[in-house]
Amino acid sequence: MKKYLLLILLFCVLGLFLFEKSNTNNLTYSFYHWENSYNIKQKHEKLYIKVLDIAYSNRLEIIKTNFKIKPLKEFVPVIYITNEAMKKVQPQILATKIIKNLNSSFESFDELQIDCDWSLSSKANYFKFLKLLKTQLNKKLSATIRLHQIKYYKKTGVPNVDYGLLMYYNMSYIGDFNTKNSILDNKVAKKYHYNFDTYPLKLKLALPLYSQAVQFRYKKPLDIFEGVKKEDFKQNFQIQKNGYYKVIKSHYFKGRYVYKGDIFRFEDSKKEDLKVALHDFFAISNNRFNEVVFYRVKYKNKYDLEKLLKGI
Template sequence: MKKLLFFLSLIIIISFPILFTEDKKIQNSFYHWKNTYDLKNTNEKLYIKVLDISFSKKLEYVSTKFNKEPKNSFVPTIYITNETMKKVDYKEIEKLILKQIKRLNTSFEEIQIDCDWSLTSKSNYFNLLQALKKDTNKTISATIRLHQIKYFKKTGVPPVDYGVLMYYNMSDITDFNSKNSILDNSIAKKYHYNFDVYKLKLKLALPLYSQAIWFRDKKPLDIFEGVIKDDFKNHFDKISENIYKVKKSTYFKGRYIYKDDLFRFEDSKYEDLQEAIKDFYSLNVDSFNEIIYYRYSYKNKYNLSQLLKESL
């Protein structure tokens, strides 16, 4: 009898990590971040940008045009500039949002708001989030930046159901000396504070895109998204790990570039994504259940299931 109990106990001990791993289901989903939606036969969970809100001399907005109806339920996502939240009363912004989401010919249970708020816009922005929750009775989520967790006592915690930590765009893209403005884990680690006391469940948003920043005299001129390393095989000299120098004046992606112009190539590298997932998981082991990748058009860049498996 004792031997039987021993073996049963051993089986339970060995099986526990497997049961825990199987129970810990982490979903991969994607942002769709274009002004036109025309995807066919998509089975993935999507966070679709449906509205861009900005402010110049007045409140301005761009609504996403739906040429196709999304196959599955999705999360309408709304981008609002910080300048808008500084200059426009939240009631006017909410009125615009409610009007625009009514035009969506689908049912949804959640609205996500993307705004990098500041101390001067915090009160107005948080009022907007509370009003949306009250008036829609939907799940409300909001994007969070790393600095807004490290310094949450100043920046505040948005009154939403959960947050999405935007684990990219960590350094100044216009600074010639930036290593990789898309994803730099050495910079991210400087903000790994207060996760244990941050009172908001978090999901993780990671980048899949690549880009090149065009410099002249070390001053930024433009950004080319979606470029790959092979684009620099001709007409360029590689002068450092990710810096390329133009050999002679020519056209590049439809733009005329000059001899000696410099390009910094930035990518969402597989090993950097692995490290980011490991770090975030160690900080949020109790609530980590979804990764939202930016963006859908790059979904086949890596085997994301394998990436997740190798990272945890």
């Protein structure tokens, strides 16, 4: 009897392994382009390109991406909207301005994506805004989703869009001196692994490729330096503990002046952490697409992404 039970268990484990392998082998990948100027010669990559930055500070502020090169038709325009703008501006006004900008800038596009980390105070405006966009554009509409918006979706609500793109990064508070890695911390992520089985929106996965250093003075956050590497801390810095570096001589660092005594926390999207994140997402999410969107195209050569997605 024990032998039969062991055989059944072995087949179950083998079946699970083969199922997971078959899923990851079929994955495709694409990239975000997240700068205020677009000047790259796109090859075959599918790109999600930020085209508008929308904020509110006494008045509505809209910054358009400067397209020096025309992107391929397959790209997905993305609009970033701050939570403050979503609270302060009427949904119809916002939708009208966005549609006007899109129509004047692009001949055609099949999908629009909205990136807004909405709150309970902006939820009503945001959901009405999405409904207006969907009706008036008559195109596929997607929205970015954060982990907490799945765990607490009965409270935060579910946007009425065609699908969601789960931002599996920026999951810890960057300004906390004691944060381990605000880009990607799988231990933190696991605290939000709830309700994926009942979340009604089909998901794509977004993973980070970038690195950064957070500058602190007296344990208070001052600045962020994206794209730095560990090698950048070889001179004028002294390693303190895992990921922390102390400035031992005031100097210009990446074009900005830093003072003796400042502390930098180096954060990276490590290959092994990305593998764990990918595995965890596929383990908890059944209602999903086989597409992974990496943030961002600037760092596309950091790893062999095809091997990464296969778990190699």
